[in-house]
Amino acid sequence: MYTKFITKFNVGTFVILLTVASSAIAQERIFSIGYGKALINNDSSTYTISIDLNRVPGSNEKGNGYFFVNERIDSTRWGYYAKPTADINLGSGTSAAPNNVSVGLAFGLAYDFKESKIGIASFCLEMSPDFVGDKTLRNSLKYLSLTPCFQVDNTWDGISIFLGAGFSYSLGKRSILDELDHAYSRTSVPVSMKLRAFNFAEGEKMRLHLSATYKFNKVFNDIEVNERSFDFFNVKTDFYLLKNLAVNFTYNCGFEEPLFKENNAFSFGVTLAR
C-alpha cells in the first residue's frame, strides 16, 4: 500500500513541480500565504499557502502567465497556443480550498475579433489534459477536457474589466488509492469576471485585482457522488500596497472537484507577486 502511495505521490509531485517551475518564470502572482477559516464546521481554522499559476479555480485564465507556444496562423486572425496551468493549495487545512492540487496543459485555438463596441473580444477552443487531486493525492481525477469559450475585455483609464464564459466537457478517470480506477465524466459552465483598478499617478504601487468565478458542474459518471449537479462560486481579491506585495482575500462557496464536498470558507493573507 505504502509503495503504491509513494510511487503515485512521487509521480504526481514530479508533474506538479515541473509545471510550477515552468510556469513560475513569468507568473504575476507567485504565491500567497495566509490564514483560513471554514464556515461549515466550527473546528477549522487553517493556515494556507496557495500557488496560482495561469488559473482561477473553476475557470482557466486564458490570458495570464507562461506560454510554451503562442503563434499566429499566417495573416489570419486565428492563433494557437499551449500553456501550463496550476492551482496548488497547501497548508494545515484542506477545507479553505475546493481542491488542493490542480494542474493541466492547455492546447488552444484562438480567434481574435477586431475591436468593436463590446470591447476587445476573442474566441478560444481549448483542449487540456488535467489532473485534480486532494491534498494527499489519494483521491484524484485525470481527464481530458474540451472547452470552447468567449472572452471580452475593456480597458479604460484606470480600470479594466474582463468577462469570460464557456462550456467544458471532460472525460477521464477517478483514481482512489487501493482501488481500481473508475470512469468519470462531466460538463461544466464556467463564468468569470475580473476587475482591475490602478492609479498610475502613484507609480505602479496602488492596484486592486478582483476576480469572481461561478461554475456549474453536471456530473454524468462518477462513483464518488450521488448528486449530479453542483454549483461553485469563488471570489478572490488582491490589494497591492507595494509593487510586489499585496494583501488578499479569498472566499469559496459550493461544491467543486475532486471530492464535491460542501465548501464554505474564507482565507486572507499576503501575496508575493512580480
Add this chain to the structure above:
Amino acid sequence: MNLNQVTDGVIEVIAMNSRFTKDEIEQNKPLDKYISSDMKARLAREVKGKFQKVKTIKLTNELFVTIKKVKDLIQHVYQVYNEV
C-alpha cells in the same frame, strides 16, 4: 527598420487592441494602462502580424515579466530588427 517606424507600428497595434486611440497612447506609461494582462497573449500575436521577425513566444512571456511600459515593447521590437 528605424525607431520611428517601429514606434508608429507598435502604437498602432496597441491602439487596435485597446479602447485607446494612437494619439492617447504614451510611450512612458505602463502597458497595463492600455492592455490588460488577459489580452497580452493576443497582443503578442497581433505584434507578430505587424512585425514578422518577432518571435511570438519570447515576446509573449516577456510581456508578463520584463516589458512593463510601452517604450519597453518598442525597444523589444526595435532590437529584433536591428540585431547585429
